[in-house]
Amino acid sequence: MLDRRTFLAASALWLASSTSLTHASEIREHMPWSPFPSSEPHIERPGPWKFFTADEARAMEAIVDRIIPPDRETPGGKDAGCAVFIDRQLKGPYGASSGLYKLGPYVKGIKQQGSQSPVTPAELYRKGLANLDRICKVNNGGKGFADLSADEQDSVLKTIESGTVEFEDVDAQGFFDALLKDVPEGFFSDPIHGGNRDMVGWKMIGFPGIRYDYRDWIGRHNERYPYPPVSIMGRADWTPHKA
Numbered sequence: 646m647l648d649r650r651t652f653l654a655a656s657a658l659w660l661a662s663s664t665s666l667t668h669a670s671e672i673r674e675h676m677p678w679s680p681f682p683s684s685e686p687h688i689e690r691p692g693p694w695k696f697f698t699a700d701e702a703r704a705m706e707a708i709v710d711r712i713i714p715p716d717r718e719t720p721g722g723k724d725a726g727c728a729v730f731i732d733r734q735l736k737g738p739y740g741a742s743s744g745l746y747k748l749g750p751y752v753k754g755i756k757q758q759g760s761q762s763p764v765t766p767a768e769l770y771r772k773g774l775a776n777l778d779r780i781c782k783v784n785n786g787g788k789g790f791a792d793l794s795a796d797e798q799d800s801v802l803k804t805i806e807s808g809t810v811e812f813e814d815v816d817a818q819g820f821f822d823a824l825l826k827d828v829p830e831g832f833f834s835d836p837i838h839g840g841n842r843d844m845v846g847w848k849m850i851g852f853p854g855i856r857y858d859y860r861d862w863i864g865r866h867n868e869r870y871p872y873p874p875v876s877i878m879g880r881a882d883w884t885p886h887k888a
Contacts, residue, residue, distance in 0.1 A: 688878060689839035691729065695736040696767065700789070701774045702728060707791040711798050712828045719849045720842075722828055730831030730840030731770070740767035764815060766823065773820030776812035777801070837877045847874040 694702045709722030709731075722728070734740060742765040754761045764772075781790045781801060790798060804810050805821045812820065831840030833847070835854075841847065844854065853859045854874035862870060 688837050689729070689733045691726075691839075694732050696732045696740065696770075697728075697735075697774075700778070701771075702732065703791045704774055704778065704789060705731065707793075707798060708802070708824060709828050709831070711795065711802060712824060713832055714795075720845050722832060724842065725832050725845050726836075726840040726842040727828050727831035730834060730838055731827050733839045734827065735767045735770055740770075741765055760819075762816070762819065764819075769815055769820055769823055772815040773812060773817070773823075776815065776817065776820075777805075780810065835877050844874045844876060 697705055705728040706723045709725075709727040711722075713722035713725070713727065715721030715724065738744065747763065747765075749763065751761050751763055778789050781788060781793065785793060785797065790801065793801065802821070805817050808818050810817050831838075832845075833850075833852075834840050836842060836844055846852075847854055851870040852874055853862070853870055853872065854876055856872070856875050859870075862868070
């Protein structure tokens with residue numbers, strides 16, 4: 646029986662003797678690889694809508710501005726890019742429920758069990774916005790949601806939230822719940838995803854973002870963090886400029 650020390654010494658000797666040095670080479674001036682070449686973050690830029698139609702986008706911008714209305718200090722959901730964030734998410738894996746089990750059976754469960762529906766987020770938004778447009782036009786002389794006053798828009802959303810309105814082919818309250826989840830995500834997510842434009846959400850709550858080290862501030866409550874937040878994209882003054 647080998648004791649532990651003898652076993653480890655023998656293992657190290659075997660590894661050293663079995664490692665070939667014939668392919669070793671000297672590296673000069675630059676590394677022969679680039680760091681994380683396949684995991685560079687994709688940056689969502691402002692531009693044409695990728696999922697929403699023009700009418701859907703107009704309604705969505707009105708919706709996000711009612712869920713997160715602007716005030717004197719902070720832009721609302723529209724100017725913060727929340728509708729853009731949701732548009733990009735619905736066009737991507739989230740909208741298609743990629744990675745989730747989708748074969749059923751589907752049984753209505755309790756709230757804590759999450760979604761038990763075959764409807765993907767993309768389908769939920771498309772059908773939900775169509776139903777919202779139909780209901781608004783029927784009850785408001787042909788006006789869509791975006792054409793209503795702020796008070797009228799709030800009234801419509803409250804009615805949907807209460808569960809007293811039924812949509813065709815989709816759950817109305819499920820649509821409202823998705824809005825309550827996705828709009829704040831767009832407001833507080835990293836700007837790389839299209840929302841939280843100019844990091845307005847982080848500035849509002851004093852969140853430092855992905856700064857390297859802010860441990861000195863963790864225990865300092867009720868103090869405003871004095872430095873600007875940093876996103877995954879970094880900061881312009883950190884980026885070296887090539888001559």
